[in-house]
Amino acid sequence: xxxxLARIASAALAVAAVLAPAPALADPARPxxxxxxxxxxxxxxxxxxxxxxxxxxxxxxDVSHWQGGIDWGAVAASGVxxxxxxxxxxxxxxxxxxxxxxxxxxxxxxxxxxxxxxxPNRSSGADQANYFAGNGGAWSADGRTLPGALDLEDTAxxxxxYGMTPAQIVAWTRDFxxxxxxxxxxxxxxxxxxxxxxxxAGGSNAFxxxxxxxxxxxxxxxxxxMPSGFGVHTFWQYTSTGSVPGIGGNVDRNVxxxxxxxxxxxxxxxx
Numbered sequence: 001x002x003x004x005l006a007r008i009a010s011a012a013l014a015v016a017a018v019l020a021p022a023p024a025l026a027d028p029a030r031p032x033x034x035x036x037x038x039x040x041x042x043x044x045x046x047x048x049x050x051x052x053x054x055x056x057x058x059x060x061x062d063v064s065h066w067q068g069g070i071d072w073g074a075v076a077a078s079g080v081x082x083x084x085x086x087x088x089x090x091x092x093x094x095x096x097x098x099x100x101x102x103x104x105x106x107x108x109x110x111x112x113x114x115x116x117x118x119x120p121n122r123s124s125g126a127d128q129a130n131y132f133a134g135n136g137g138a139w140s141a142d143g144r145t146l147p148g149a150l151d152l153e154d155t156a157x158x159x160x161x162y163g164m165t166p167a168q169i170v171a172w173t174r175d176f177x178x179x180x181x182x183x184x185x186x187x188x189x190x191x192x193x194x195x196x197x198x199x200x201a202g203g204s205n206a207f208x209x210x211x212x213x214x215x216x217x218x219x220x221x222x223x224x225x226m227p228s229g230f231g232v233h234t235f236w237q238y239t240s241t242g243s244v245p246g247i248g249g250n251v252d253r254n255v256x257x258x259x260x261x262x263x264x265x266x267x268x269x270x271x
Contacts, residue, residue: 052220055238057255058082058263062115062237065097067247072101072108074246080110081260084149084214084235087114087136090122094135102136106144111267113146115191118176119155121162125175133183139269146267147186149214150176153196166202173201177211186269187211189234194227203228212266214254233257234266 059079063070064086075083083105086095095101098114105112116132137148152173154160161169173190180188190207191214197203205228212234217224224236235254242253256263265271 071246115149129179161200197227205229
């Protein structure tokens, strides 16, 4: 990862200054259960996934408070070039480790972005997009901030697809995406799996031409299992049982589908 620039310290202070303290709420998003693994196209055994070589692409991770304290210097030294960091969920939860992770990843020279865990049956897409953008998910033209990501998957305690029809899920996602673009000037990255998207959004192609896809496909295959409606992926989360120096326990591993120069272009919003 590129080394910190001279302006990083002041930029990090500016970022920290606009991030309000997180509410003291329990995080309802838990590690994946058997149903969730199926929704993420789990095609390989946990043992195979734990020992697989990383697919081609720029290496990255995604984290939340489940990873505990992170030594971002060690993460960067290991070769990780980007990270997506959980910021928000619903309209009343902010990850308690978001501030530290977001600033410390930046200071370590890692290109980072924030993600929002969607619960579409709780409130409108616009409400959740505004909450996300106002609580860490906004984009900054600083060369090291990725557009925000929308995490679409099941979670414990909620019905499959949040009890909504595919048409309702697509409309909710459109509401979120349009609002996020109006707030930030960027198209939100959509994180999902083939199992979830095909079941819950009916395999819609409504976002393929505008929104980068972050596909969850936990497999040892050389390419991910793609959701219907999308032709290409931008990010691939290929395992939830990865290991990275500086992080205790398992961590999601990802690759960017392209060169590091293209990853920087995505962060900079340049062709």
